[in-house]
Amino acid sequence: MNRQRTAAVRAETGTASDRATGLEAARGAFAPSMNRFGAFTLIELLVVIAIIAILAAMLLPALARAKEAGHRIACANDLRQIGLAAGMYADDNNSFYPERTTGGTTGSRWPDRLLPIYREMRLLRCPNDAPQPPQTGVSGTNGYAGDSVPRSYIINGWNDYLQQQIDVELGREVSNAELMNMILGRAMRQDAVDQPSETVLFGEKDSPSPHYYMDFLEGAVGNEISELDQGKHSNPIKNSRGGGSNCQFADGSMRFVRFGKAFLPENLWATTPKWRSTVLKF
Ligand SMILES: [Zn+2]
Numbered sequence: 001m002n003r004q005r006t007a008a009v010r011a012e013t014g015t016a017s018d019r020a021t022g023l024e025a026a027r028g029a030f031a032p033s034m035n036r037f038g039a040f041t042l043i044e045l046l047v048v049i050a051i052i053a054i055l056a057a058m059l060l061p062a063l064a065r066a067k068e069a070g071h072r073i074a075c076a077n078d079l080r081q082i083g084l085a086a087g088m089y090a091d092d093n094n095s096f097y098p099e100r101t102t103g104g105t106t107g108s109r110w111p112d113r114l115l116p117i118y119r120e121m122r123l124l125r126c127p128n129d130a131p132q133p134p135q136t137g138v139s140g141t142n143g144y145a146g147d148s149v150p151r152s153y154i155i156n157g158w159n160d161y162l163q164q165q166i167d168v169e170l171g172r173e174v175s176n177a178e179l180m181n182m183i184l185g186r187a188m189r190q191d192a193v194d195q196p197s198e199t200v201l202f203g204e205k206d207s208p209s210p211h212y213y214m215d216f217l218e219g220a221v222g223n224e225i226s227e228l229d230q231g232k233h234s235n236p237i238k239n240s241r242g243g244g245s246n247c248q249f250a251d252g253s254m255r256f257v258r259f260g261k262a263f264l265p266e267n268l269w270a271t272t273p274k275w276r277s278t279v280l281k282f
Helices: 002-013 016-037 042-092 159-170 176-182 223-227
Strands: 153-156 200-204 244-249 254-258
Touching (some): 042 200, 159 176
Antiparallel strands (some): 200 244
């Protein structure tokens, strides 16, 4: 140790060659201590990286689940506002929900009709419909602000109830093909929903779907069930049919409904006894 210190001193004070020799020796004196305390060996580095990787693997799924839970709650709050707006609309209109239209000269559809009550168009969008905005219909929307913005939700088309009503009025059974034209301009009555706490008023639609109304009797029976996203809020890790979606019920309540449970054991989108008990494919 003394020899090294002397060499360092000689490097400070001696001739050029003394300095060179002294610096070499001094470097030799400090290098081992740098290796020992100032730097990691490769093994140590790998161990640290492995520990970080294990911690990240443990934490990331928990973070993803927490984020998804936040989205589900935000979505439920937004949809509840829209459901309450529909209820208030019915209260002000002799119990009628907004009538069915195709936009344009037939009048605006439900998102625009209810807009003065729920007010914020951003409520129409579920946080899980990101980063791509969800689709909405493009026909007859001009001039109707609420109808033309990205929308995650779809209203019950009340197909079975209106079909039964039209059957009685006409004294015959109308076909599904006729039904879609015949229900234009008609509205569902809030007080005609027999089981409001078990009947879906609004559900979550498939993001690319432009549909406003869920019609399970348009053409083939049950065809528009495919417009729904029954697993919109799934476990982000598994991302399977194990998730569910938010459903706003006609009594104003909000429930998270597991995939398929809106149709089994009972069709919660139907109001007539016949169709509530009919098992539909989804
Ligand atoms: Zn949602």
